[in-house]
Amino acid sequence: MPPYSARGEEGRGKRHRAVxxxxxxxxxxxxxxxxxxxxxRLVAEALTAEGTGVLDPADLVLIPGEGEGEGKGxxxxxxxGKTGAVDPLQVRAALRAARDEVDGLLIVYFAGHGIxxxxxxxxxxxxxxxxxxRDRQHPFVDTxxxxxxxxxxxxxxxxxxxxxxxxxxxxxxxxxxxxPAVGQNFALLTAAEPGVEIPPGDPSAGTEFTVRLHRLLTRxxxxxxxxxxxxxxxxxxxxxxxxxAVDGHRWIPEERRHGDDVLLAVPGGGGSGALPxxxxxxxxxxxxxxxxxxxxxxxxxxxxxxxxxxxxxxVHRVRRRASSSHQPVRRRxxxxxxxxxxxxxxxxxxRRARMTALGLLGAVVAAGVAVLMSGGCRAxxxxxxxxxxxSGC
Amino acid sequence: xxxxxxxxxxxxxxxxxxxxVRIGVSGTHTRRxxxxxxxxxxxxxxxxxxxxEADQLAVGREVSAQQxxxxxxxxxxxxxxxxxxEVARNVIDKVWRSVETWVRNRRRFAxxxxxxxxxxxGPATGPGAGLGRDTDRDGAGRPGGNGDGQPGxxxxxxxxxxxxxxxxxxxxxx
Numbered sequence: 001m002p003p004y005s006a007r008g009e010e011g012r013g014k015r016h017r018a019v020x021x022x023x024x025x026x027x028x029x030x031x032x033x034x035x036x037x038x039x040x041r042l043v044a045e046a047l048t049a050e051g052t053g054v055l056d057p058a059d060l061v062l063i064p065g066e067g068e069g070e071g072k073g074x075x076x077x078x079x080x081g082k083t084g085a086v087d088p089l090q091v092r093a094a095l096r097a098a099r100d101e102v103d104g105l106l107i108v109y110f111a112g113h114g115i116x117x118x119x120x121x122x123x124x125x126x127x128x129x130x131x132x133x134r135d136r137q138h139p140f141v142d143t144x145x146x147x148x149x150x151x152x153x154x155x156x157x158x159x160x161x162x163x164x165x166x167x168x169x170x171x172x173x174x175x176x177x178x179x180p181a182v183g184q185n186f187a188l189l190t191a192a193e194p195g196v197e198i199p200p201g202d203p204s205a206g207t208e209f210t211v212r213l214h215r216l217l218t219r220x221x222x223x224x225x226x227x228x229x230x231x232x233x234x235x236x237x238x239x240x241x242x243x244x245a246v247d248g249h250r251w252i253p254e255e256r257r258h259g260d261d262v263l264l265a266v267p268g269g270g271g272s273g274a275l276p277x278x279x280x281x282x283x284x285x286x287x288x289x290x291x292x293x294x295x296x297x298x299x300x301x302x303x304x305x306x307x308x309x310x311x312x313x314x315v316h317r318v319r320r321r322a323s324s325s326h327q328p329v330r331r332r333x334x335x336x337x338x339x340x341x342x343x344x345x346x347x348x349x350x351r352r353a354r355m356t357a358l359g360l361l362g363a364v365v366a367a368g369v370a371v372l373m374s375g376g377c378r379a380x381x382x383x384x385x386x387x388x389x390x391s392g393c
Numbered sequence: 394x395x396x397x398x399x400x401x402x403x404x405x406x407x408x409x410x411x412x413x414v415r416i417g418v419s420g421t422h423t424r425r426x427x428x429x430x431x432x433x434x435x436x437x438x439x440x441x442x443x444x445x446e447a448d449q450l451a452v453g454r455e456v457s458a459q460q461x462x463x464x465x466x467x468x469x470x471x472x473x474x475x476x477x478x479e480v481a482r483n484v485i486d487k488v489w490r491s492v493e494t495w496v497r498n499r500r501r502f503a504x505x506x507x508x509x510x511x512x513x514x515g516p517a518t519g520p521g522a523g524l525g526r527d528t529d530r531d532g533a534g535r536p537g538g539n540g541d542g543q544p545g546x547x548x549x550x551x552x553x554x555x556x557x558x559x560x561x562x563x564x565x566x567x
């Protein structure tokens with residue numbers, strides 16, 4: 001069964017969203033996490049990267065928003081007035097809106113501090129003004145409980161797929177409260193195993209986990225390597241294997257999945273076909289705000305080709321061949337889009353190739369009409385996660 | 394080995410020669426709850442789970458060695474680990490890593506009067522001698538500590554395994 005793709009037929013016309021939360025400044029005695037500011041950019045970039053991204057910049061909800069994350073942390077005003085401060089109510093409202101509004105792919109990412117009760121239960125996500133008090137029953141103030149706040153919201157989401165990614169201490173303890181609704185497609189990726197704390201990352205680059213996640217999502221060189229959730233888990237475990245978490249714990253990202261599989265990056269065009277080696281530094285674009293392109297991008301040609309199976313895909317391929325053969329004749333306006341990394345520019349085609357393509361197109365259209373007339377293909381039901389070809393085509 | 398059961402010596406479910414070590418919690422107002430919490434924490438530690446499944450480790454609780462007949466009040470318990478001799482040091486290292494993390498997290502909930510402390514006592518002689526640990530003595534579990542006996546602090550951690558954490562690096566707040 002093909003993985004769900006927001007860029008594919010099943011995601012077309014649907015509302016997709018990524019709620020990306022990064023808490024860098026903290027009040028009280030808690031450490032600021034400057035690396036998290038980079039995480040916001042890295043995740044946004046990975047999900048919308050030209051050629052490989054599964055979302056458009058307009059699909060992103062960044063918390064804090066652009067321009068709010070540049071605070072210096074300690075030494076500035078405390079609490080809500082702190083630049084880049086994140087309030088749990090703000091996050092909860094964003095989750096609630098996403099729960100109700102998104103009917104395609106919903107991605108929720110959190111980076112910041114995390115804490116659990118002494119028995120390891122009840123992971124709490126900490127925000128700028130969060131506190132831990134002496135109240136033994138209710139010690140957490142201004143936090144969000146994964147078990148009681150976040151998971152219940154997400155389990156009611158209307159989205160075809162929900163993907164949650166946690167990059168915080170004790171992220172793996174969220175696995176204890178992984179309770180999707182019956183039949184819900186839900187995947188959870190945690191930066192580490194239960195009971196493990198992780199270091200705060202490189203203040204100039206991002207956290208270890210998210211830097212590698214970004215690398216794996218954006219460098220999908222070669223057409224044969226779509227970043228499905230399951231493949232990503234394997235790859236990020238390999239990428240993290242050389243590292244040790246705090247206290248010398250092994251560092252193994254964990255996952256839970258309910259449903260088949262979901263695509264988090266489409267394969268980019270060209271390249272060597274190999275993923276970047278461990279230790280290879282991620283080139284960071286500087287000074288470019290997230291989503292600055294301001295244009296709605298289309299997935300790369302290679303990616304779209306991979307997403308179209310069967311007859312429909314063949315029709316599109318033939319159409320593309322035909323249309324590309326017209327390029328030397330039909331002047332196109334200069335594109336605002338950057339070319340996909342490693343993509344091969346289209347060159348002139350011969351008249352013979354054009355005629356061959358048109359001939360093929362005619363044959364395939366005729367075959368398609370015959371199939372449709374025979375009633376052999378059912379369209380997918382609106383609102384279902386299953387693409388049409390899974391419904392018996 | 395289930396919660397509260399005896400794990401001492403033979404018949405513990407651990408194959409071959411074994412060594413038993415005791416883990417005690419002190420310095421808190423809720424010693425019993427804390428011991429139970431640490432027991433749960435160790436039971437659910439993924440790397441220890443693998444050792445348990447290989448029958449190289451059993452985790453249980455027993456009356457504390459510190460408990461005497463003259464003591465009144467609630468029963469004091471210890472966590473008792475029974476480990477195969479061949480893998481004892483390796484397994485105890487894994488256990489202690491989890492203990493360090495637990496103590497640091499517990500200190501975030503501590504009253505100002507509380508100083509959570511965990512000790513691990515092995516046999517004085519024979520196999521397993523020298524396995525003893527103490528979070529106070531060994532520097533583990535201190536806020537920002539890195540488990541290597543080095544002071545942690547809030548800055549300067551090493552990427553990919555440094556001493557800083559992303560839990561909550563302060564003792565309990567009021």
